[in-house]
Amino acid sequence: MIEPLIRPTRRRLLRGLAGAGLVTAAAPFVSRGRAAQARSAGDPFSLGVASGAPRADGFVLWTRLAPEPLSSDPRTPGGMSGGDVTVGYEIAADSAMHDIVRRGEAVAEQAFAYSVHADIRGLQPGRPYWYRFTGADAASRIGRAATLPAPGAAVDRLRFGFASCANYEHGYFSAYRHLTDENPEFVLFLGDYIYEYIEQRRPTVRRHSDGIEAATLPTYRNRYAQYRLDPDLQRLHAEVPALVTWDDHEVQNDYAGKWSETFDDPEIFLLRRAAAYRAFYEHMPVRPILSRPDGPRMRVYDRFTFGDLVEISMLDGRQYRSREACYAPPNKGGTHLETNATCPERLDAGRSMLGFAQEAWLHNGLARSQAQWNLIAQDVLMAQYRLKFNEQEGFSTDSWDGYPANRARLLQYIHERKVRNAVVAGGDTHSYFANDLRLDFSNEASPVVATEFVGTSISSAGPPYEPIARALPDNPHVHFFESRRRGYVAVDLERANMQVRMRVVSDATDPKADISTLRTFAVEGGRPGVVAA
Ligand SMILES: [Fe+2]
Secondary structure (H helix, E strand, C coil): CCCCCCCCCHHHHHCCCCCCCECCCCCCCEEECCCEEECCCCCCCCCCEEEEEEECCEEEEEEECCCCCCCCCCCCHHHEECCEEEEEEEEECCCCCCCEEEEEEEEEEHHHCCEEEEEECCCCCCCEEEEEEEECCEECCCEEEECCCCCCCCCCEEEEEEECCCCCCCCCCHHHHHHHHCCCCEEEECCCCCCCCCCCCCCCCCCCCCCCCCCCHHHHHHHHHHHHCCHHHHHHHHHCCEEECCCCCCCCCCCECCECCCCCCHHHHHHHHHHHHHHHHHHCCCCHHHHCCECCECCCCEEEEECCCEEEEECCCCCCCCCCCCCCCCCCCCCCEECCCCCHHHHCCCCCCCCHHHHHHHHHHHHHCCCCEEEEECCCCCCCCCEEECCEEEEECCCHHHCHHHHHHHHHHHHHCCCCCEEEEECCCCCEEEEEEECCCCCCCCCEEEEEEECCCCCCCCCCHHHHHHCHHHCCCEEEEECCCCEEEEEEEECCEEEEEEEEECCCCCCCCCEEEEEEEEEECCEEEEEEC
């Protein structure tokens, strides 16, 4: 269908909206109810656009109206005030937006910082679409979205990327730029999309704009807005659909459920978590019907199936966690190292990283999956890693090593149910890992049941290389470790083979950094475990 490009007029937007009002001449919006206004003539689409949460017949299109994206007045997020606002959207079959297949309206909700989550249905499966938003005599940049292939459809190949840990203060987002240039079908964001804290100890190349740790709704909002103003991240979202989960820094370092790193009263900490989750929702292309936050609760775990090739289970590794093991001073409330002798609580089968409801959801999905590959996308390192660090030794309490019973239940389930080609993707460690996931990590004769790849950080500084590398002989299931490089992971998936390229930027402190491949690994269909490509 070819239709002439018609930008919705103000009159069209007004039609049927009783009581709508326009306020400023400079940047009028159509209001639902109370008059809405932008306080300045800035670009209302300054934060760009994003698509995500794809299904076979649609996806979510996101934007947030923010003519003053870093507004310091908490009463006027993004420079907006007043009630809900209606914006227009157009969806086209071509990148030049000539062949418009859908026009509609969506609400920028005042309660959610004037963000838009347009849940589009009724499109054709397995194809790209292009879109833009319109309103206030302005149009957004054009974004690209895509529907999933029809359920069970034959899919021979798929390229995607995964990324985590983008500390704005530690570097530029060249890794995001190069990931966009690879034209992946989608990108998995595996957590630490923002950093809540202000760097005090390490060198920085640019600063979080407000200079204070995010802990309230206005400060989390401004953190997301600042990241989305980065041109490399903004272009990635415009050109590549996103599947998202979170890790800890979207709220606070190393938090677990309602327990903070700083031993806050859990009821007080939940207020902070509610603000953080709400700001996450306001800035991500997630399904409102699934993910609209309810106080400190927000559902992010979800499942995406790409025809018969791969099913992706996106997990939430933070919200439903049991309290970190041996959570009491003099330990930090977050990561510390423990052995079986120093902290038997770590081994308690009643503890869970995912929470028992999410564990059951994951197991059921894996059992029912008809896909050739089953990707478990989540925030932290799953393989065991025995460390010796500054005269301490043991296992981290913050990664899956802090929840070994949960890990054993999952790997045992994959083994018993013969889940086909299970691969785990993770982040958090600011390091590359390529790991065999064994039923029993302490026994080299134990079967390998799945394969794990952990991506390094986009920009966040890595942990010291030497002490971790020195422990490699104690962790023979780890084929590769590297903490000194920044980058992202590019995956080329075919029915018989998964190729994993560990991509690294030349220098995260250089906004024009080059890209190269550090190492390439593979997984062969039917044979769990890392192989050199
Ligand atoms: Fe991180």
